[in-house]
Amino acid sequence: MKKGKLFQVALVMLPMMLLTLWGIGQNINLQGTVVDDSGSPLPGVTIVVKGTTQGTISDTDGNYSFSEVPDDATLVFSFIGMSTQEILVDGKSTINVTMKEEAIGINEVVAIGYGVQKKKLTTGANINVGSDDLVQQSTSEALEAIQSQAPGVNIVQNSGMPGEGFKVNIRGLGTIGNSQPLYVIDGVAGGNINNLSPADIESIDILKDAASAAIYGSRAANGVILVTTKQGRSGDTQISYDGYYGFQQIENLEQPLNAQQFMDIYNEERVVSGRDAIDFASAIPDLYQKIQSGQWDGTNWLDEAYNKNAPIQNHALNISGGSAQSVFSMGFSYTSQEGVLGKPVEPNYERYTARLNSDHLIYRKNDLDIIKIGQTFNYSYSKRAGIAIGGMYYNDVRNLLVGNPLVPIYNDEGEYYAADDLAASGLAGLSSRLYNPIAQMHLNRGMNESRNYNINSNAYLEIQPIRDLVFRSSYGYRYNGNSYRSYQPAYNLAGDVSLSPGRIVQSSGNGHSWTFENTLNYRFNSGDHNFDVLVGQSLEKWGLGTNMSATNANPTFIGFEHAYLDNTDGLTTGVTSISGGPLGRGQLASFFGRINYDYAEKYLLTLVMRADGSSNFARGNRWGYFPSVSAGWVMTEEQFLQNNGFVDFLKLRVSWGQNGNSEIDPFQYLALVGFDKDNNYRFGSNRDVMQLGGIHRYYLIPMLAGKLQSS
Numbered sequence: 092m093k094k095g096k097l098f099q100v101a102l103v104m105l106p107m108m109l110l111t112l113w114g115i116g117q118n119i120n121l122q123g124t125v126v127d128d129s130g131s132p133l134p135g136v137t138i139v140v141k142g143t144t145q146g147t148i149s150d151t152d153g154n155y156s157f158s159e160v161p162d163d164a165t166l167v168f169s170f171i172g173m174s175t176q177e178i179l180v181d182g183k184s185t186i187n188v189t190m191k192e193e194a195i196g197i198n199e200v201v202a203i204g205y206g207v208q209k210k211k212l213t214t215g216a217n218i219n220v221g222s223d224d225l226v227q228q229s230t231s232e233a234l235e236a237i238q239s240q241a242p243g244v245n246i247v248q249n250s251g252m253p254g255e256g257f258k259v260n261i262r263g264l265g266t267i268g269n270s271q272p273l274y275v276i277d278g279v280a281g282g283n284i285n286n287l288s289p290a291d292i293e294s295i296d297i298l299k300d301a302a303s304a305a306i307y308g309s310r311a312a313n314g315v316i317l318v319t320t321k322q323g324r325s326g327d328t329q330i331s332y333d334g335y336y337g338f339q340q341i342e343n344l345e346q347p348l349n350a351q352q353f354m355d356i357y358n359e360e361r362v363v364s365g366r367d368a369i370d371f372a373s374a375i376p377d378l379y380q381k382i383q384s385g386q387w388d389g390t391n392w393l394d395e396a397y398n399k400n401a402p403i404q405n406h407a408l409n410i411s412g413g414s415a416q417s418v419f420s421m422g423f424s425y426t427s428q429e430g431v432l433g434k435p436v437e438p439n440y441e442r443y444t445a446r447l448n449s450d451h452l453i454y455r456k457n458d459l460d461i462i463k464i465g466q467t468f469n470y471s472y473s474k475r476a477g478i479a480i481g482g483m484y485y486n487d488v489r490n491l492l493v494g495n496p497l498v499p500i501y502n503d504e505g506e507y508y509a510a511d512d513l514a515a516s517g518l519a520g521l522s523s524r525l526y527n528p529i530a531q532m533h534l535n536r537g538m539n540e541s542r543n544y545n546i547n548s549n550a551y552l553e554i555q556p557i558r559d560l561v562f563r564s565s566y567g568y569r570y571n572g573n574s575y576r577s578y579q580p581a582y583n584l585a586g587d588v589s590l591s592p593g594r595i596v597q598s599s600g601n602g603h604s605w606t607f608e609n610t611l612n613y614r615f616n617s618g619d620h621n622f623d624v625l626v627g628q629s630l631e632k633w634g635l636g637t638n639m640s641a642t643n644a645n646p647t648f649i650g651f652e653h654a655y656l657d658n659t660d661g662l663t664t665g666v667t668s669i670s671g672g673p674l675g676r677g678q679l680a681s682f683f684g685r686i687n688y689d690y691a692e693k694y695l696l697t698l699v700m701r702a703d704g705s706s707n708f709a710r711g712n713r714w715g716y717f718p719s720v721s722a723g724w725v726m727t728e729e730q731f732l733q734n735n736g737f738v739d740f741l742k743l744r745v746s747w748g749q750n751g752n753s754e755i756d757p758f759q760y761l762a763l764v765g766f767d768k769d770n771n772y773r774f775g776s777n778r779d780v781m782q783l784g785g786i787h788r789y790y791l792i793p794m795l796a797g798k799l800q801s802s
Contacts, residue, residue, distance in 0.1 A: 165177050698720055
C-alpha cells in the first residue's frame, strides 16, 4: 500500500476509535461540598468510588474533589452518626450532598450471639452500648464506662485500688459459686474485658434474660456480655487519638481523732466502764509534753498515707482504612493510675494494649461475596503493685482508720517507729496492740509487683455459595501469662506484728485455651414471612498450662529490686515452700440452633436450643439441654397505632428459657485419697489402715474410681 493511501485510512480510523472510547466511558474531574441538615460543613466525611480503592475525605469546610472519575461511577458518602449515601455521578462535575443523621434505635443492628439482628426485631432483653458512649465517659476500664448505661446490671469495682476488677450481677445472682456473667470477646468465650481499652471497643451487648442468653447454654446462668472490638472500614486511612491526663483527690477525707481528743475519749470510756483513768502524763511523759505544748497533734494516719493529686492518664491511638477488598483497624493504648491511699508504697497500675483486626474479600462474583477471611487480635500487658485490701484482718485501709494517733510514724533517727520505740516511750505499757500501721503496710504488704500478659484472638473463614446462605468457621485462641514477686524484710513493730526472718515470694504461670466453631446461617423470606435460621457446633478446651510458686527466707540484699529467689540463703524450716502443677483442665462440646421469625416486622418469634457436654461433670451427667422461646408484638406497626402522635415505637415481648452453670472445679466427682508419711490409707473414724505395698497396690485404682473392692 502506498503512503498516501495509508495516511487516508488512518484519518478515517481515528474518529472511529475516539467514538468507540467515548462510548466505553469518560473520566471527568469532580468536586462538591458536604453539609449536615442545618447546612453546616462536615469535615472528615469519607467519599469512595464504589468498587475501587479511589477515595478522599472532605476538608474543614466540607469540600472535596476528585480527578479522573468515571462519569458512570457511584460515590459512597459515609460519616459516623450519619446515614451512608450512594450517589451516581452520571456525568456531573459538581455534586453537593446533605448528610442526614442515622436513625439510631429500632433499626440499629445489635449482637445476639453468633449473629446480629435489628434491635426492633429482638425478643429478648438486650442492652447495647456503643463506642461513642464508652469514650465519652473518659474511664480506663470498659465496665466502669457502662455503669450508668446498663439498667438491670449491677457493676461494682472490687475495691478502689487501681487495676482491680469488677463484680457484675445481671438481674441479681443467678447461681451459687461463680456468679459472674460469661464474656465473649470477638466471638471467643471466656475472655477478660478488663484487658481491653475502652477506645478499642466498638460495642458492648448484654444479654440479660434467659431466652436471649440460652444460645450459650451451660455458661449463661448469670447472663452474657458480648464485646466487639473496632473493625475496619473502606476508604482513606483514618487516624484518631483520644487521651486525657488528670489528678485524683478525695473530696472529704475522714478526719479521725487527734492525740488530745483520743486521750479524752479513751479515759471517758474507762470511767464509764468503772475503771480508773490513765495518767498519760506519767505513762508517756515525752509524748504527752509535745501534745500539751502544741508541738505535736498526734498522727493522722489517713492523711499521712494520702497520695494527694494521684495521677491518672489514658492515651489511645486508632488507625483504620482499606479498600473494597480488604479493610483493617489497629489500635494502641496506654493507661496508668496511682492509688489515692498507700503512701509511701501507693498502689499503681499500668496497662499497654495492641489490637489488629482485618477482613479480606477473597472471591466475589455477580455482586456476591463468596469467600471472606478475617481475624481479630488483642494483646495486653499490665503491671500493678498494691497494698492489702482483704478482709478485716488483712486490710491496710482499715488499719489506717483505727490506728492510734499517739504512735508516731518515725523515731528521732528517721526510722519507722517500732517495738523498741514503743517500749522506750511507755506506749507499750498502754496496750500490746499499738503499732505503726504505715510501717506494716510498707514492710509487710507494700513491696510487690504482678505482671500479666494476655492474647485474645480469632480467625475465621466465611463461604456464601448462594445468596444469604453463609457458612462460617472460626478458630479462637486465648493465652495468659503471669508473674508475681514480693519482698518482706525482717521487722518487729509490736507484739505479734513482727516478721523474722525476712522472705521473698516469687511465682509464675501460663496457660492457653482454644475454641473451634462452625455455623451455618440462612436467611430467606416468603412474602411477609421472614426467617433467619442458624445451626452450629462448638468445641472448646482450656487449662493447657502450668503454674509454680516458691517462698524462701533470709534475703542477702535489701530492697524490692532484689526480690528474686536467687537473693535468698539456704532453706528455712517453716518458711521455705515450693509448689507447682498443671492448671485445671476442661473441655466443652456443644451443638446449638436458633430460628428467628417475623411477619412483616410486626409479629416476632425466636426459638433456641443448645446442648452442652462439659468435662467438669461425671460420665453419664455431662450433657445438659437448654431451650428457650420468646415472642414479640410490635404494636406500633398496627393500623390503630400508626401515626398516633404520642408513641413512636411500642413492643410487647414475653420469653422463657433455661440456662446452666458449668463453672465448677473439675473432677469434683472423684473420691479423694489421703496418705500419711508411711503411705497408709486410713478408712473412716476407726482409722483402719490399709498398707499400699506389695500385692495390695491394686486397691488404688478402684478407690479413685469410687469403688472399693474387697479381697
